[in-house]
Amino acid sequence: MNNVKRLNKWANAHTYFPVDLLRIALGVFLFVKGISFITNVQYLQDLISPIDTMGGGMFLVHYIAPAHMVGGIMIVFGLLTRWAIIAQLPILLGAITVNLIGNMHSQSILLAFLTLGVCLFFLFYGSGKNSADYYFKMQE
Incomplete structure (x- = not known):
């Protein structure tokens, strides 16, 4: 917990508007990706088919799209950003694994990396400073 506070103090002292724009762009990208997975569920099932032999394919379908959507919104507003990103990490590592195990799509693996x-x-x-986390912290 002490490390997180130290990282927050450093980040707030060294915050820049372009970094906040990058965070917002990441959140919008994840939200749009979640929407595209919801509108085309068959595409998502085809994507996870190389690792579906391990089981849990339907769980993955119902985890990936909502996690991208909710996590993307949280990242855009800067609300519990680290927790939202922790929820994204298994999905992104799975995307890299799927590209390495299944058919390699250079654009998809580059985007995942x-x-x-x-x-x-x-x-x-x-x-950063331009976020809901910082705003709520200053209200205390």
Whole structure:
């Protein structure tokens, strides 16, 4: 807990508007990806088919899209950003695994690696000053 407070203090002292725009863009991207998975469930089932042999395929279908949508909204507003990103990490690692095990799509794996990298950045950086977390913290 002490490490998180120290990271928050550092991030709030070194916050920049372009970093906040990157966080908002990440949240919008995840939300739109969740919407696309809901509107095309068969595409999502085809994507997870290489790892569906382990079981839990229907659980994954019902976890991925809502986690992207809710997590994306939370990341856009900067509300519990680290928790929202922690919920995204298994999905992104699964996306990389699916691309490595199944048919390799260079654009998809590049997008998954890029999204994972940005998520890991915000996992350590936090939500910054222009966020709901900072606003609620200042209300205390």
